[in-house]
Amino acid sequence: MKTEHILVIRFxxxxxxxxxxxxxxxxxxxxxxxxxxxxxxxFARPLFENLASNVGFMEADLQNEYHGIKGLNALYRRLIAKxxxxxxxxxxxxxxxxxxxxxxLANFHVAHINKxxxxxxxxxxxxxxxxxxxxxxxxxxxxxxxxxxxPIDLSEKGxxxxxxxxxxxxxTATTEERTCPVDKYYFPLLHLRQLPxxxxxxxxxxxxxxxxxxxxxxxxxxxxxxxxxVIAQLQQRHPSARFFLFGGGQQEIQQLHNLQQRHPxxxxxxxxxxxxxxxxxLMSQLDVMISMDxxxxxxxxxxxxxxxxxxxxxxxxxxxxxxxxxxxxAVQIDLSCRPCSIFGNKRCLxxxxxxxxxxxxxxxxxxxxxxxx
Numbered sequence: 001m002k003t004e005h006i007l008v009i010r011f012x013x014x015x016x017x018x019x020x021x022x023x024x025x026x027x028x029x030x031x032x033x034x035x036x037x038x039x040x041x042x043f044a045r046p047l048f049e050n051l052a053s054n055v056g057f058m059e060a061d062l063q064n065e066y067h068g069i070k071g072l073n074a075l076y077r078r079l080i081a082k083x084x085x086x087x088x089x090x091x092x093x094x095x096x097x098x099x100x101x102x103x104x105l106a107n108f109h110v111a112h113i114n115k116x117x118x119x120x121x122x123x124x125x126x127x128x129x130x131x132x133x134x135x136x137x138x139x140x141x142x143x144x145x146x147x148x149x150x151p152i153d154l155s156e157k158g159x160x161x162x163x164x165x166x167x168x169x170x171x172t173a174t175t176e177e178r179t180c181p182v183d184k185y186y187f188p189l190l191h192l193r194q195l196p197x198x199x200x201x202x203x204x205x206x207x208x209x210x211x212x213x214x215x216x217x218x219x220x221x222x223x224x225x226x227x228x229x230v231i232a233q234l235q236q237r238h239p240s241a242r243f244f245l246f247g248g249g250q251q252e253i254q255q256l257h258n259l260q261q262r263h264p265x266x267x268x269x270x271x272x273x274x275x276x277x278x279x280x281x282l283m284s285q286l287d288v289m290i291s292m293d294x295x296x297x298x299x300x301x302x303x304x305x306x307x308x309x310x311x312x313x314x315x316x317x318x319x320x321x322x323x324x325x326x327x328x329x330a331v332q333i334d335l336s337c338r339p340c341s342i343f344g345n346k347r348c349l350x351x352x353x354x355x356x357x358x359x360x361x362x363x364x365x366x367x368x369x370x371x372x373x
Contacts, residue, residue, distance in 0.1 A: 005035040005083060006148065009099065010090040011062060013216070015295035015320075016137070017044045020090060021051065021186055021302055022323050023141040026152045028052035034150070037082065046277045047302075050187045062095060069098070076102045086148045089113065090141050111147035113140050116319075120342050123317060126349065129339075136319040185303055190281040196272045202285055207238055207372055210282075210289035210305070211266075212246040212296035219313030219344030220292050222356050222364075224255060229361040230290065231263055234368065244269050244282060246296050288371040290364060293344065297322045308367040312356035313346065315339035329367050333358055 006027075010020050017040055028036055028051065037056045038048045048057040058079075060066050066075040076099055087103045089096045089112035096112070103110050122130040135143075142152045192201055202208060211231065215221045231243060243266040245256040256268045273279055276299075283289065283296075284303035291297040293314045297307050301322035309322065311332040318339065321327060332338075338355045340346055348355075 002083070002085060003035055004031075004033065004085050005037065006086045006088055006145075006150070007079060007082070007084040008036060008038045008088045008090060009096045010038070010040055011060065011093070011095060012041060012091075013295065014043065015298040016091075017041075018047060018295065018298035018302055019137050019320075019323065020141060021047050023138055023145070023152065023154070024048070024055060025051055025186055026142075026154055027145055027150060028055050030152060031150055037084070039079070043276065046275070046280070047187065072098050073102075075099070080106070085109065086150075087111070088144045088148060090144060109148055111144045113144050116140070120318065123315070124339050124341055126337065126340070131315075131317060133317040134319045136321065138323065140319065185284065187280075189284055189303070190278060192281075192285060195278055195282060198267065198272050199282060203240075205240055207241040207287045208244065208285055209234060209238075209241055209368070210244045210246060210286040210291075210296075210300065212289065212291040212294065212300075214247045214252050215292040215294040215344060217313075217341075217344035218353065219341055219346060219348065219355075220294060220311075221344075222292060222310050222312070222359065224259075226357070226359070226361055227290075228259060228262070230364050231259070231266065233361060233365055235263065235265055237365075237369075238372070241265070242267065244286065246270070246279065246283075246291075288368055290368065293320060297325075301325055306371045308364060308371065310356075310359065310364065312353065312359075313339060313341045313344045313348070318342050329371065331359060331363050331367055333363075 008024060010017050024036060024038060032054060035054055037058055039058045039060055042059040042061060045057050045059060048055060060075055066072060072095060087100065087108050087110040089100050092112045092115060100110055100112060116134050119134050138154060142154055145152055192199055213222060213224055213227045245259060245266055246269050247253060247256050248270055253270050257271065260266045260268045269279065280299060280303055283300045283305050286305045289300040289305050289307045291300060291307050292310050297309050300307050306329065307322050307325050308329050308331060311330055316327060316330050335355055337349060
C-alpha cells in the first residue's frame, strides 16, 4: 500500500510561513502515519526540519535554480519523484498555481487556500466597510488539509510539541513564569549559554523586553521617534529591564544601532546573533515582545512569548493575529478609513498615516504593563 505523503507548499513571506508551523505540527501529531514535506524558501528550514519525525523540508531557490517556467518545470520533476499522494497549496500565487496545475493534470489530489478575497475587499473598502472578522490564516490553512481528507483540531491551546514530549505552557495573557524548557517547543532551541556572551544569563529580577519596530510596508510601521519614547518610558519604569531590538536589512540595523547608542540598556540583536534559530531562542526568554503586524509577531508567538502588537493600516480582523496571542494586547485606534489594506502596502489616502501616528506611546506602554504586572 502506498504511504500517504502530503506536499505542503508555502514559499513566502517569513510571517506567513511561520503561521504554517502550528498547523503542520497539529497535522503531524494527529496523523503520525502520514509523511509531510514542506516546500519553501531556504530561510524556513529551521522552522520545520526538527518539527516532528514525520515532517521533512525541501527548499526551493526560486530566484536562481527554479526561476521562471523552466525552473518551475525542473522543480515539478524533482517533486514528482517523491511519490506524493496529496498536494496542499497554502500560498495560491502564480508559482504555486503553476505547480498545482501540473499536479492536477497528473491526477493528484490537490487543494489550495481560500484567501477570502471578496471579504477582504469588504473589510478594506473606503466606503461601506464591513467590519467582520475573517477566518484566521491558521483556520484557512487547516481547511486545505480538511479538503484533502485530513481534518485538524487546532483547539489544543497551550500544547507545544517536539518529537519526544508534549508540555503545558502558561497563557500568554499572564506573566507567570514560563516553566517550559527551551527544548520543549515546536523545535529544539538553544540555551542562553549557547548564544553570544553579550546576551548572558537572565537574572531572576530582570524583565526582558523585545522590540521589533519595523514592518515590510509603511502602513504597518510605528514611527521610530514614537517607539523611542516607548523605550525611554519603559526604561524609567523598569530600571533593571533589558531591551532587545529586532530587525533586518542594513537600513533597519543602522536605526537599531543608533537606538542602542542612545539607550545603553538596549541590545541590537541582528548585530550579535546569527540566524533564525538564535533569534527564536532569545525570543523564548522574553517576558514580552512589542511588534508590528509583522514576521516578528509570528516568530515570537511560536515560542509562546506574549506580544503587544501594533496595528495601523491593517487590522486583526483580516486573520493575521499571532498564534494563540491575546487579542486584548493588540494596540489600534478607531478611524473610519481603517483598515485600508490587508498587507499595509497601500498609500495612505489621508497622506498622514494617522492610524499609526495617533497611537500614543502610553497606549503601547499600558499594554506592556498589563503583561509585566
